[in-house]
Amino acid sequence: MIIGVPKEIKNNENRVALTPAGALELNKRKHTVYIQKTAGIGSGYSDKDYKEAGAKILPTIESVYKKSEMIMKVKEPIQSEYKLIRKDQLVFTYFHFASYRPLTDAMIKSQSICLAYETVTSPDGALPLLIPMSEVAGRMAIQEGAKYLEKPLKGRGVLLGGVPGVLPGKVLILGGGVVGTQAAKMAAGLGADVTIMDINLQRLRYLDDVMDANVNTQYSNEYNIREAIQTSDLIVGAVLIPGAKAPHLITKKMLKTMRPGTVLVDVAVDQGGCIQTCKPTTHADPTYVVNDVVHYCVANMPGAVPYTSTIALTNATLPYAIKLAKMGWQKACEVDQGLKNGLNIINGKVVHKGVAEAFKLKLHSI
Numbered sequence: 001m002i003i004g005v006p007k008e009i010k011n012n013e014n015r016v017a018l019t020p021a022g023a024l025e026l027n028k029r030k031h032t033v034y035i036q037k038t039a040g041i042g043s044g045y046s047d048k049d050y051k052e053a054g055a056k057i058l059p060t061i062e063s064v065y066k067k068s069e070m071i072m073k074v075k076e077p078i079q080s081e082y083k084l085i086r087k088d089q090l091v092f093t094y095f096h097f098a099s100y101r102p103l104t105d106a107m108i109k110s111q112s113i114c115l116a117y118e119t120v121t122s123p124d125g126a127l128p129l130l131i132p133m134s135e136v137a138g139r140m141a142i143q144e145g146a147k148y149l150e151k152p153l154k155g156r157g158v159l160l161g162g163v164p165g166v167l168p169g170k171v172l173i174l175g176g177g178v179v180g181t182q183a184a185k186m187a188a189g190l191g192a193d194v195t196i197m198d199i200n201l202q203r204l205r206y207l208d209d210v211m212d213a214n215v216n217t218q219y220s221n222e223y224n225i226r227e228a229i230q231t232s233d234l235i236v237g238a239v240l241i242p243g244a245k246a247p248h249l250i251t252k253k254m255l256k257t258m259r260p261g262t263v264l265v266d267v268a269v270d271q272g273g274c275i276q277t278c279k280p281t282t283h284a285d286p287t288y289v290v291n292d293v294v295h296y297c298v299a300n301m302p303g304a305v306p307y308t309s310t311i312a313l314t315n316a317t318l319p320y321a322i323k324l325a326k327m328g329w330q331k332a333c334e335v336d337q338g339l340k341n342g343l344n345i346i347n348g349k350v351v352h353k354g355v356a357e358a359f360k361l362k363l364h365s366i
Contacts, residue, residue, distance in 0.1 A: 004068025
């Protein structure tokens with residue numbers, strides 16, 4: 001198969017979909033890998049590194065799309081890429097369709113095969129291609145949140161870990177999945193007073209067993225959320241419904257009950273956000289303030305640490321890419337139900353329930 005890796009062009013997106021090590025593995029299996037010139041620079045990989053791994057370098061994004069049967073990306077295509085995607089071309093990337101109708105419409109129009117990292121499942125129901133970036137984003141949520149709590153950045157001026165004689169800051173994490181767990185680990189390591197909320201009691205029992213003593217668990221409901229946000233310094237939105245739009249757990253009215261300078265980090269922003277006042281931001285302009293509450297809503301948080309993120313992503317995606325390249329998407333999805341779950345749009349037809357429900361589109365059978 002001919003595999004193409006274009007350079008990511010979303011704002012401050014420095015990741016690349018394939019490391020030289022990944023390119024080598026595909027090349028060893030007699031597949032052709034095209035890498036756009038300088039695609040790996042942001043992650044620390046030169047064109048020479050890819051050439052030595054057996055990949056071929058192409059000068060433009062147009063040439064990569066034109067020559068390739070399968071496109072591997074990190075982030076969803078943006079408007080300038082829509083016209084480059086053609087009928088029957090397999091696009092393997094994070095799409096997060098349910099949060100953005102124009103992208104959905106464009107991919108329907110392209111008649112391409114859209115296989116989304118975020119809805120591929122493993123036999124135990126986990127999301128193996130979302131997990132590595134969720135791990136990065138969860139840890140970054142605390143790193144960034146702690147920074148924006150600083151007064152010069154409009155935060156409350158709170159040091160999360162406190163100091164002797166001063167109580168630590170309070171962190172509220174909505175969602176006890178991968179993002180929430182990693183965020184809690186980081187916040188606990190800094191010495192913060194951490195609360196994780198979730199609606200899954202079994203998950204809360206597990207977290208209560210494995211977390212440090214400064215991490216508490218609480219059942220998530222509107223009453224408990226309303227109470228907790230009044231005294232929290234940093235709130236992390238970490239709710240995920242695979243392939244569907246995230247629910248709004250914090251409304252605009254609730255902001256009025258928070259203390260000025262409270263920081264909200266909505267990791268669910270690329271699925272619509274679980275905070276009503278959330279809107280996607282970029283690394284170039286990451287925050288905005290509503291009712292004296294700081295919102296950090298960068299839609300590609302792991303792009304700020306591309307070296308770590310690119311390796312973690314390739315580690316997860318490469319086995320699937322090898323299977324797709326060897327068998328073709330139809331046979332690969334036929335023998336692997338988890339990979340089949342990654343199919344969102346096929347030749348103009350929506351085949352994923354979450355996407356269909358988000359925009360009231362007809363759901364077709366795969």
